[in-house]
Amino acid sequence: CLPAELVNRPHLEGFKPTADMSFTIEEKGRPNTQEYRVYFKNSEGKYISPFHDVPIYANEAENIFHAIVEVPRWTNAKMEIATKDPLNPLKQDVKKGNLRYVANVFPHKGYIWNYGAIPQTWEDPNHKDSDTGCCGDNDPIDICDIGNKVCSRGEVIKVKVLGTLALIDEGETDWKVIVINTEDPEAGSFNNIDDVRRLKPGYLEATVDWFKRYKVPDGKPENQFAFNGEFKDRDFAIETVKSTNEFWKALIAKMTNAGELNCMNTSVSDSPFCCSAGDAEAVVKSVSPFYF
Secondary structure, eight states: OOOGGGTTOOOOGGGOOOSOOOOEEEEESOTTSTTOEEEEEOTTSOEEOTTTTSOSEEEGGGTEEEEEEEEOTTOOBOEEEOTTSTTOOEEEOEETTEEOBOOOOTTOOSOSSEEEEOTTOOOOTTOBOTTTSSBBOSSOOEEEEOSSSOOOTTOEEEEEEEEEEEEEETTEEEEEEEEEETTSTTGGGOOSHHHHHHHSTTHHHHHHHHHHHTTGGGTOOOOEEGGGGOOBOHHHHHHHHHHHHHHHHHHHTTSSOOTTOOOOBSSOTTOTTBOOHHHHHHHHHTSOOOOO
16 A cells, blocks of 8 residues: 555665663653653663654564553543654643543543554555545554553553554544553463454453544544444554554655654664754753653
8 A cells, every 4th residue: 555656665774773772751841731741762861752763663573563652541631742843752732722631431531551652653644545545644653552551651662563443533544553562461362353352352342432432522523433443453453554664764764745743863864854962952951841
């Protein structure tokens, strides 16, 4: 489903991950305000973009991916990667001038998984998906981690892909990839979407219900789905993730129009958006310090 110019394009040197993949966060501003931000650092203590600098793969040979946790399970604040801000920190979404919180849609409390995104992916808003018939939503691809651990905001986890749900959100393709944290004690038992149905009965049905109705309290209609709301399997999901990585490669290499997206990064050496560690530090220093 990729356009011809993205097919069989050679691997770029700047996309190779470094050996040590540990990450930390640094909070700025007051929590629960529009100024609050969560910035990311690599193992050397240098500021990075979670969108562009955290490698998509934790283990490419085994299709283990990195994922950025934006919203821990059971919480309501709609935190997200700020795709239009320099270095793409986490921030809380704002609608009509107010901070956005997801309503508790009975019987659910907040988000029912650890919710986040896979780095170095992009759902291209100019590409119409051949399966869904809709263009991408201009964000990294979303994940729902079904593991037992309640993760922390900004945590970078390694995940196995199990399947995917194709949400059609206000006319845009918005893939929801079902994953499990590889550190979960039960991770070895989960290898495909049918394992979720068998070992966590009701979870997939609850996931469809949640995504269908979570905007209704805001006065919006129920969301729709491609494939009649059926989950696609692991192989389909992995190929979907990989295709969004190809769109990201075109984005970061300036082969496609970024629009309002900020592609500032510190590690993709072949990218025209690559900046120095000093430039990245200057961005963070310009932001208000963290305080309660």
